[in-house]
Amino acid sequence: xxxxxxxxxxxxxxxxxxxxxxxxxxxxxxxxxxxxxxxxxxxxxxxxxxxxxxxxxxxxxxxxxxxxxxxxxxxxxxxxxxxxxxxxxxxxxxxxxxxxxxxxxxxxxxxxxxxxxxxxxxxxx
Numbered sequence: 172x173x174x175x176x177x178x179x180x181x182x183x184x185x186x187x188x189x190x191x192x193x194x195x196x197x198x199x200x201x202x203x204x205x206x207x208x209x210x211x212x213x214x215x216x217x218x219x220x221x222x223x224x225x226x227x228x229x230x231x232x233x234x235x236x237x238x239x240x241x242x243x244x245x246x247x248x249x250x251x252x253x254x255x256x257x258x259x260x261x262x263x264x265x266x267x268x269x270x271x272x273x274x275x276x277x278x279x280x281x282x283x284x285x286x287x288x289x290x291x292x293x294x295x296x
Contacts (some may be wrong), residue, residue: 182223183235187265189215190242197249207274214281
């Protein structure tokens with residue numbers, strides 16, 4: 172097995188997992204948790220797009236990518252239908268702190284990983 176194939180298989184697993192996580196995000200109990208879950212799923216999709224070798228338009232990975240994008244579209248629809256019925260924050264203080272911490276950590280890790288992948292590419296080109 173060559174390194175490109177291993178990279179594509181790993182990327183396909185991450186993209187499919189992100190799509191599944193995005194669909195599950197609609198089960199969140201608050202809007203903050205919903206946004207946090209969608210942010211993590213979107214980060215998976217975008218980071219894989221930045222680092223993965225697609226192999227051209229005739230590669231199998233393109234079809235996995237398109238199916239996963241369909242999962243993300245379904246997730247956005249489910250999130251939009253669940254949004255009006257969700258409160259912004261949880262009623263319990265402990266749960267509220269957990270949600271805000273989860274959202275903050277997700278945001279910081281997404282920005283850090285994106286910066287770590289994008290900035291060196293910009294400097295090298």
